[in-house]
Amino acid sequence: MFLDLDKKKADKLAVVDNAGHRITYGELADLSIEIGKKAESGSLVFCLCKNEAGSLAGYIGFIENEVVPLTLSSKIDSEILEDLSLTYMPQYYWVHEESVSLVSGEIIFSALGYVLLKTDNKRYPLNDRLQLLMTTSGSTGSPKLVRYKKGNLEANAKNVAIAFGWTEEERAICDLGMQYTMGLNVINTHLYVGATVLLTTYNLMSSDFWDYIKKERGTNFTGVPFSYDIFARLRFERMDLPDLYTLAEGGGKLTDKRYMELSEYARKNGKRFIPTFGTTETSARLSMLPAELSSQKIGSIGRAIPEGELFLIDDEGNIIDEMAAEGEMCYRGPNVTMGYAVCREDLLKGDEWNGEFHTGDLARRDEDGCYYITGRKSRFLKLLSYRVGLDQSERLISERFNIECACTGTDQRMDIYITEETLKDEVLLYISEKTGLFKNLFKVFVVEKIPRNDSGKISYKELGKMIR
């Protein structure tokens, strides 16, 4: 069975959530198989995920019965969901009972607060090796998906669990959404070793969250940089969290200051701070820095996980042999997915990457072989660790307001350039609403015209100069 769930201790607690579910491995295996069988093998199901047992059991059951899930957030914007539905025509939806109104179809089954709906969409051919689909830029509604092949998730679960040294004693706190590659990875790695996953939908900024992790005795937490900004604001180093032993980080670059604070906190309190790096295209984590190095290698994402290999290439695409060097970071390993999909027909495609992925991130490698992310080649930002496509944002704004628009910026803020003074506030509210991200993460600039080069492409260099 997927992740060998049926071979774990049947009476061991597998999943706890804050809706009140407490599910053992035996129950999880039985229930997920039951759910999965309600859908026809070879079909496509949209899972509107929420960090609850029902959402998780559905995902496992579908994979087990070879039904391909596309994991989306249960808080997805309804227009974006409609676009994706029109593009990929799913035969089923697996949604929380409170979100049933978001989708249409006939209810055929329900379990743990989740409902399976069957649509009128006909089945169409999917590639035999296709196991799961995830969005690359969920918040801007790009229809671009990552195609996972069979074996990706289990290989990554195994190798990340080895890298972290997880055992069945762990009680992993998972507040990152399971539709998000790193959230799913936290779940898979812990189920793989027979540990307990503490799913939560509580906000880190609420006392519910802290009460929950204390009560359930969470032993490890995985956060994005913003999670640790909240930790710092709450001066969590003064909190009494005796069970919490490992703090893992991923999903974006911590500031050096925060990195040092965390490593210092861990050292002083006999805990572990473990920075990692991952991408959706590599089924989440591809590297980690051993805890004992985190005080020496400030800002590093460490080395490749077991069975994986990291390397750098130069501008011409040649592998750089020198140890201390800088270039585009590339990865080879069993967790590399098959490629992208932008339309239904793409779901029939086979493996286009053959185990090798070029991340688009620029990195430096030190003499000990540890990697440091230094920049990015491609056009997206990570706002609060959510990948937000700049081209998609431009398209969204241009189409909505019928204006010219250019988006650029840093992981701290997206800069949006328009030519219509009167639309300044509306554009800001619109993009904030569409991405579901706080408006101060965006800034709108009004310029006389959007500069373009001879071939009509936006000249982002010129744009930066115009407001200075």
Add this chain to the structure above:
Amino acid sequence: MNIEKYDKCFKEIFGDNAELNENFKFGAAPGWDSMAHMELIALLEDTFHIMLEADDILHYGSYENGKLIMKKYGVEM
């Protein structure tokens, strides 16, 4: 006046049209997510020269309840 300064902090984070009343609650009011909450707390701390305890940040709750919390730090409305 403290109440004006208090309201100004909220308007700066949630916009001039935010309806500041007993229904304006964390997690429910439009835009009041954890990011906005962090910004709001930082702004309140700067404005009133105070430093909130973790428990008060976590239990801030709402526009109205926040007034009671501010009172603990000597900010009378």
